[in-house]
Amino acid sequence: AQSVAQPEDQVNVAEGNPLTVKCTYSVSGNPYLFWYVQYPNRGLQFLLKYITGDNLVKGSYGFEAEFNKSQTSFHLKKPSALVSDSALYFCAVRPLTSGTYKYIFGTGTRLKVLA
Amino acid sequence: KAGVTQTPRYLIKTRGQQVTLSCSPISGHRSVSWYQQTPGQGLQFLFEYFSETQRNKGNFPGRFSGRQFSNSRSEMNVSTLELGDSALYLCASSLSGVGTDTQYFGPGTRLTVL
Numbered sequence: 163a164q165s166v167a168q169p170e171d172q173v174n175v176a177e178g179n180p181l182t183v184k185c186t187y188s189v190s191g192n193p194y195l196f197w198y199v200q201y202p203n204r205g206l207q208f209l210l211k212y213i214t215g216d217n218l219v220k221g222s223y224g225f226e227a228e229f230n231k232s233q234t235s236f237h238l239k240k241p242s243a244l245v246s247d248s249a250l251y252f253c254a255v256r257p258l259t260s261g262t263y264k265y266i267f268g269t270g271t272r273l274k275v276l277a
Numbered sequence: 278k279a280g281v282t283q284t285p286r287y288l289i290k291t292r293g294q295q296v297t298l299s300c301s302p303i304s305g306h307r308s309v310s311w312y313q314q315t316p317g318q319g320l321q322f323l324f325e326y327f328s329e330t331q332r333n334k335g336n337f338p339g340r341f342s343g344r345q346f347s348n349s350r351s352e353m354n355v356s357t358l359e360l361g362d363s364a365l366y367l368c369a370s371s372l373s374g375v376g377t378d379t380q381y382f383g384p385g386t387r388l389t390v391l
Contacts, residue, residue: 194377196379196380198382203384203387204384204385205281205283205367205382205383205384205385206367206369206382207382208379208380208381208382211377211379213377252320264310264322264325264333264335265310265322265380266322267312267319267320268319269319270319270320
């Protein structure tokens with residue numbers, strides 16, 4: 163079965179430190195990969211996506227993600243965390259199998275940046 | 278460009294009632310997807326519409342239905358509400374739902390079933 167795993171329910175990091183939010187996936191073929199962020203009482207906001215090419219993808223608000231095909235991972239990173247980055251982060255994949263028009267989301271990782 | 282809009286933002290219903298939620302996609306987007314978000318289950322895919330046709334459906338009972346109009350606006354209906362239907366319902370739109378498309382989400386409708 164196709165799936166996305168975010169192994170950490172919560173990640174705590176001190177402001178100014180680098181952060182990593184992990185994501186691994188299990189789908190056939192080469193999927194498209196996405197990161198979204200959700201602030202309280204809001205919908206999901208698109209951060210970045212990997213389609214093809216350079217394994218390091220840069221996105222909004224200083225976030226970037228590293229695609230690793232051999233490890234089937236797509237970890238979200240930021241060099242220096244801000245308190246305002248505290249939110250719920252979702253990894254998603256869109257398999258490229260024929261007839262599939264849906265995204266598969268991970269369970270989310272709550273990021274808490276401590277001042 | 279205006280984002281995805283959802284109405285109403287909050288809704289309180291009682292068990293057994295039915296409810297209709299509305300979603301207006303970003304102008305030019307023809308694919309609309311619906312998701313249910315709960316603390317225990319995370320984001321669950323409900324269905325996706327393109328050009329007034331349902332292309333894909335998640336594993337939800339038939340009480341959950343939807344439709345899309347010629348202007349790409351979409352509605353989702355839940356009949357015979359159950360307590361477990363309490364959730365944040367998110368709508369997302371994209372240009373075509375295929376290729377390198379990106380989904381953009383609305384703010385959601387918070388449904389509470391009493």
